[in-house]
């Protein structure tokens with residue numbers, strides 16, 4: 166993939182018209198709003214789109230029908246919330262080979278209101294081996310990784326709380342964030358106990374939201390409305406679905422594989438990043454991802470959140486949109502850190518703009534660190 | 547009339563897991579074991595995840611292991627799970643290698659009392675005539 170570095174750019178990004186609690190907006194409408202908004206952001210028309218990438222409860226065919234287009238290329242990779250980040254790499258390959266010319270990655274999820282949604286999937290594994298014991302829902306699995314991390318590396322509840330505090334500080338600068346009031350470590354430690362080691366403020370929001378990202382080849386990107394943001398690197402990995410089968414628990418093999426591929430394609434080292442977006446369904450996620458991505462030794466990831474390093478004005482800003490913890494989290498959050506990284510690279514972020522930002526990392530997980538997608542974005546080639 | 551169930555029963559049961567569920571009804575914790583590489587694994591499936599052999603048999607586990615990780619649930623997410631919180635969500639690593647999820651019983655649901663790597667042993671809890679599940683308690 167190294168020869169594909171910088172061959173494709175992200176030229177359009179946007180959310181659905183609104184994000185948050187939207188009982189009157191169907192899942193289909195969240196998709197359509199996001200795609201229309203992102204395509205307009207690129208200065209393109211819906212009829213220009215000929216590649217559709219989506220995961221979740223809509224197939225790419227259904228989205229093509231809803232949009233009124235017949236795409237030349239589709240991808241429905243569905244490995245959890247990072248699927249959209251993985252699809253950036255898939256779109257780079259498809260665009261490079263001319264399988265499509267304008268690719269749209271779309272997410273829509275009525276995660277809070279369930280408007281227009283039914284669920285049907287294979288539940289035989291969780292049904293037999295997890296549900297009889299009261300497991301069910303991400304907070305009852307991700308805590309297993311987290312408790313083991315505390316045992317092996319001596320990380321503490323205070324360490325995790327600092328992630329929530331830093332992320333909330335960024336949310337205070339994002340007018341679209343659901344929660345904007347500052348919080349303290351004590352606020353997190355005193356918030357309602359849900360599933361030890363998680364209190365309420367250690368766990369992401371549940372919202373309704375859509376988001377979309379538009380990509381095209383670098384030559385064509387120059388004719389779009391906004392400054393192109395180039396895909397320097399992309400990687401992906403999958404390991405397990407059941408948390409018991411995570412070999413290096415509490416670290417994520419999928420994340421290590423994904424990160425190494427993305428860094429190699431981009432030709433970057435860890436110290437080249439000046440802005441980082443990490444999928445934060447839980448406060449322990451970002452530090453464990455930093456460790457799994459090789460930014461530090463296992464157990465040292467929480468240090469990135471010490472002494473304001475990750476905060477507004479800090480030396481390495483992390484989750485500048487306010488994250489899944491405070492901005493929005495519809496269920497499959499992965500489209501949103503891409504949108505934020507592109508806005509940062511364009512310099513559109515107002516009060517939360519990272520000055521002089523050149524190289525953004527986006528890393529997301531699917532399931533319980535079961536799958537991972539990593540991309541490296543820059544407005545410079 | 548059957549007594550009210552406190553837990554969701556395992557479902558849908560898959561054919562490849564039948565020896566596991568049959569074993570529990572007889573008070574045995576059975577694990578799928580590869581006849582080629584000799585490793586036990588979990589969950590039950592028709593091929594070995596270690597060496598990819600389809601020569602898979604079964605072994606009876608000792609029922610001993612350690613508490614690999616845990617959580618304390620202060621509320622239930624699933625209305626079909628009716629045991630009053632707080633209760634202990636447990637990941638147990640068996641002596642034979644595989645890890646499985648279960649509950650810890652006969653110990654306080656307190657993060658200062660529970661310790662990762664503490665020795666545990668299986669306790670069989672009958673749900674009805676068809677279903678028994680493995681729970682774990684501190685090893686005696």
Ligand SMILES: [Zn+2]
Nearest residue numbers: 580583594597
């Ligand atoms: Zn084998």
